[in-house]
Amino acid sequence: MxxxxxxxxxxxxxPAASRCAHDFQVNCNNCRLNTICLxxxxxxxxxxxxxxxxxxxxxxxxxxxxxxxxxxxxxxFAVRAGxxxxxxxxxxxxxxxxxxxxxxxxxxxxGIAKNRHASSARAMETSSICEIPFEKxxxxxxxxxxxxxxxxxxxxxxxxxxxxLLTLLSKNSADQRVAALLLSISxxxxxxxxxxxxxxxxxxxxxxxxxxxxxxxxxxRVFSRFQKMGVLGxxxxxxxxxxxxxxxxxxxxxxxx
Amino acid sequence: MxxxxxxxxxxxxxPAASRCAHDFQVNCNNCRLNTICLxxxxxxxxxxxxxxxxxxxxxxxxxxxxxxxxxxxxxxFAVRAGxxxxxxxxxxxxxxxxxxxxxxxxxxxxGIAKNRHASSARAMETSSICEIPFEKxxxxxxxxxxxxxxxxxxxxxxxxxxxxLLTLLSKNSADQRVAALLLSISxxxxxxxxxxxxxxxxxxxxxxxxxxxxxxxxxxRVFSRFQKMGVLGxxxxxxxxxxxxxxxxxxxxxxxx
DNA sequence: ATTCCGGCTTGACGCAGGTCAAACCGGGGC
DNA sequence: GCCCCGGTTTGACCTGCGTCAAGCCGGAAT
Numbered sequence: 413m414x415x416x417x418x419x420x421x422x423x424x425x426x427p428a429a430s431r432c433a434h435d436f437q438v439n440c441n442n443c444r445l446n447t448i449c450l451x452x453x454x455x456x457x458x459x460x461x462x463x464x465x466x467x468x469x470x471x472x473x474x475x476x477x478x479x480x481x482x483x484x485x486x487x488x489f490a491v492r493a494g495x496x497x498x499x500x501x502x503x504x505x506x507x508x509x510x511x512x513x514x515x516x517x518x519x520x521x522x523g524i525a526k527n528r529h530a531s532s533a534r535a536m537e538t539s540s541i542c543e544i545p546f547e548k549x550x551x552x553x554x555x556x557x558x559x560x561x562x563x564x565x566x567x568x569x570x571x572x573x574x575x576x577l578l579t580l581l582s583k584n585s586a587d588q589r590v591a592a593l594l595l596s597i598s599x600x601x602x603x604x605x606x607x608x609x610x611x612x613x614x615x616x617x618x619x620x621x622x623x624x625x626x627x628x629x630x631x632x633r634v635f636s637r638f639q640k641m642g643v644l645g646x647x648x649x650x651x652x653x654x655x656x657x658x659x660x661x662x663x664x665x666x667x668x669x
Numbered sequence: 670m671x672x673x674x675x676x677x678x679x680x681x682x683x684p685a686a687s688r689c690a691h692d693f694q695v696n697c698n699n700c701r702l703n704t705i706c707l708x709x710x711x712x713x714x715x716x717x718x719x720x721x722x723x724x725x726x727x728x729x730x731x732x733x734x735x736x737x738x739x740x741x742x743x744x745x746f747a748v749r750a751g752x753x754x755x756x757x758x759x760x761x762x763x764x765x766x767x768x769x770x771x772x773x774x775x776x777x778x779x780g781i782a783k784n785r786h787a788s789s790a791r792a793m794e795t796s797s798i799c800e801i802p803f804e805k806x807x808x809x810x811x812x813x814x815x816x817x818x819x820x821x822x823x824x825x826x827x828x829x830x831x832x833x834l835l836t837l838l839s840k841n842s843a844d845q846r847v848a849a850l851l852l853s854i855s856x857x858x859x860x861x862x863x864x865x866x867x868x869x870x871x872x873x874x875x876x877x878x879x880x881x882x883x884x885x886x887x888x889x890r891v892f893s894r895f896q897k898m899g900v901l902g903x904x905x906x907x908x909x910x911x912x913x914x915x916x917x918x919x920x921x922x923x924x925x926x
Numbered sequence: 927a928t929t930c931c932g933g934c935t936t937g938a939c940g941c942a943g944g945t946c947a948a949a950c951c952g953g954g955g956c
Numbered sequence: 957g958c959c960c961c962g963g964t965t966t967g968a969c970c971t972g973c974g975t976c977a978a979g980c981c982g983g984a985a986t
Contacts, residue, residue, distance in 0.1 A: 452760040502831060508836035522832060524825035526936065530832065550818060554811055560808060567824040568781035574831035575757060575779060579765035581838045582882025586973070588727065625839025627974055632935050647981090648934080664761040842944065874964065887943060889965055905952085905964080 422556070439463045448516030448603065449490045449542075451562035458556050465552060467540035467543040468492070478520075478541060485523030487543045487663075491515050495537025495614035499622070509575075509623040511617055512536075512602050518544075521567050525546040536614040581625045584665070589624040590634045592662035598653060610652045638662075695749070695824040696720045705773030705860065706747045706799075710815040719816065722805040725749070728797045735777075735798060742780030744800045748772050752871035756879070757788035758897035766880040768830075769793075769872055770856050775801075778824050781841025793871040838882045841922070846881040847891045851901075855910060866913070870906045895919075 440446050441456065445589070450459065459577035462582045467487075472478065478489055481500055489496075496513045498520075510531055513519045522530040524546065553560035579588055614622075621631045638644040643659050645652035653659055661667040697703050697720045698713060707716065724744075728751070729735065735746055738757055746753075753770040755777075767788055768777045780786040781803065810817035837846055841902035870877075878888045895901035900916050904907035910916055918924040 422728060426737065427915070435752070473726045502833075502836055502921075504923065507837065508832075510832045510835060521825055522828045524831055525822045526826075536819070538738075550814070550821070554814055554817065557807070557811055560817065561812065563821070564824070565782045567828065568778055569783075571779045571827050571831060572782055572787045574828060574835065575765075575767045578767060578835060578838065579757070579759055579763065579829065581764060581835065583763050594752045616932095622839075628934075629936085629975085630973060635971095636935070644849075664759075666761065873962095885943060885964075886945085888964085890943090893965075 421515060421529050432518055437603075438468060439645065440466065443492065445516040445604070446493065449518060451558055453558040453562070458559070460564065461556070462559065465545055465548040467545070469541065469543065472535040472537055472539045472541060474537050478535065479529045480525075481532045483529050485520075485527050485529050485546065487545045488518055488520040488523075488549070489533070490518045490542040490544065492540040492542055494541075495536045496533050496534045496539060496541070497536050497619055498531045499613060507622065509619055512597075512619075512623065513647070514597075514614075515604060517600075521570055536619075582630055585663050586624075586626050586630050586634050587637070588665055589626065590620070590631060590638070591659050593620065593624060595656075595659060595663055598656075609651070609656070613649045613651055655662075693754045693875065695725060697723065700749065702747075702749065702773040702861070706775060706820075710819070711813070715813050715816070718731075718809060718813070718900075722802055722809060724800040724802070726798065728795055729792040731792055731794050735814065736780075736786045738786055738789045740786050740799050741786050742786050742803065743748045745775055745777040745780075745806070746790070747801065748797040749797040749799055751798075752793045753790050753796060753798070754793050754872060755788045755790045756874055762841055764879060766876050769854075769880065771854075772861060774857075778827055793876075807859075843881075843883050843887050843891050844894070844919050845887060845922055846883065847877070847895070848916050850877065850881060851908065851910065852916060852920055865910070867907075867909045870908055892913075 416648050429445060440450060440459050444457070447516075450462075452467075454462070472617055479485075491513050491518045495515075495517055496519060497509055498511045498513065499507055499509045513533075520529065522603065532554075539636060549559075549563065577646045580592055584592070596612070597611065598608045601611050615623075617635075618626050620626075624631070626634075635644065635646050639646045641658070641664070643655045645654055658667065697716050703716070707719075711719070728882050735753060736742075748770050750772055752772075753776060754766055755768045755770065756764055758764050758767045767779075768776065770790075776790055777786070779788055801878060806816075806820070810820060837849055841849070854868065854870070855865045858868050872880075874885050874888045874892075877883075878885045881888070883891075892901065895916075896903045898915070900910075900912045900919070902911055915924065
């Protein structure tokens with residue numbers, strides 16, 4: 413294992429959560445992710461109201477489900493620590509990974525429309541999750557306009573993200589897709605004050621392939637190629653971005669190869 | 670021109686709109702699309718409140734823009750008649766059609782997150798549009814809980830739709846993609862009490878290809894193939910679905926060819 | 927230490943769909 | 957009528973990625 417595995421590991425022990433493994437008393441005000449998952453516009457009293465409806469259950473083990481497709485929709489979820497993948501299965505049985513969710517990110521909003529989850533979500537590693545009952549969130553939003561706005565924005569962001577992914581899938585080569593995913597994860601790590609250059613991918617090659625519309629083999633080959641090109645350091649799931657500029661160039665198709 | 674062009678043409682003259690070409694007094698209560706674009710849960714008085722904030726401008730001509738990427742976001746839009754395509758252009762200049770919007774459907778919600786439109790929208794034919802100022806909609810939603818819920822649902826539906834499209838792009842063949850699009854349009858026509866079997870495609874082959882992540886040539890070839898197979902009747906943009914079951918079989922990959 | 931097993935890598939080969947090029951078709955302007 | 961022009965179709969060829977198959981690597985169980 414390489415040197416940067418240690419910082420990556422701390423992901424699942426945020427300051428708040430690590431004070432005690434069974435500390436379910438963590439609240440939004442002392443959560444270091446609150447600038448990411450919460451509206452900045454809320455004052456302390458409002459955050460406390462929100463806090464009161466949020467449920468924090470025991471950590472999920474790797475592989476456990478947060479919710480399953482077609483189950484009744486009750487809540488949306490925020491990742492506090494760890495990571496989660498969302499995926500859906502179509503009528504004819506094909507599985508599609510629709511998103512990877514890292515700490516501070518919110519998932520489950522696709523269930524609102526039909527009051528049934530349109531996808532399943534499972535932990536890719538041991539994870540702590542905040543459950544936000546949607547009925548109550550709606551009520552609270554009626555009294556806190558900025559909260560309503562924040563949720564409209566969150567959902568809108570999810571739409572934009574999906575549309576960017578759409579473009580990626582329909583227009584870009586395997587190299588570009590993988591490069592874009594790595595840059596996305598890098599940026600999201602950076603937002604959480606983690607290293608943008610060195611990190612551990614929580615998902616398998618298979619998941620990456622499924623998400624990006626590629627086979628495992630292709631994903632693996634791309635990683636190898638990037639490594640050979642001196643753009644990436646790859647040690648199984650440990651990734652280090654050696655040449656960000658080159659990676660960006662690949663991502664938007666302007667490399668001179 | 671074939672026999673079914675007439676009903677298709679009436680699309681741009683809804684009962685409400687056709688009373689007078691410049692009748693901007695149309696309102697939600699007498700709009701025959703209100704069960705599609707409006708919450709069923711609103712009572713007459715509430716619909717009137719909503720009605721008061723909705724703006725109906727002169728019809729858009731083919732090719733005119735409803736809004737442009739990166740412009741300030743002010744409103745979401747509902748298609749009353751005609752049809753609209755939404756598309757975005759990435760940093761490196763590639764265009765991606767992100768959706769086709771038919772009467773009763775709402776677009777523009779991807780602009781909420783950043784308060785700037787994340788995509789552009791232009792009329793694919795002469796179209797009437799309802800503009801719904803988002804600021805006011807938010808305020809009204811605070812007073813009409815079912816309206817707030819409806820908009821959460823609308824946005825959630827858009828997320829689900831995008832995710833289904835994602836799966837289509839990442840897992841399905843050209844034949845499957847085109848078949849799925851045709852079935853989608855057919856179903857949406859049916860919902861508006863129009864023929865599910867015979868209709869006029871408002872978009873070009875190029876747009877279809879762009880939307881589905883295919884080239885024009887491939888789209889054209891698929892149409893030809895479907896026609897040869899006796900699944901479809903194709904006369905330029907006039908489509909008739911001859912064998913729905915076969916088309917469904919193609920769409921979910923269970924055809925025995 | 928040995929085996930097992932799931933995830934990852936690498937190679938050889940084939941095909942669906944992209945690319946390039948040419949021709950067609952239908953509507954609008956003159 | 958004629959020409960023009962954008963959209964569409966069709967064909968011939970090429971390639972990126974999927975498929976199939978084999979081998980590798982590392983952690984868990986015994």
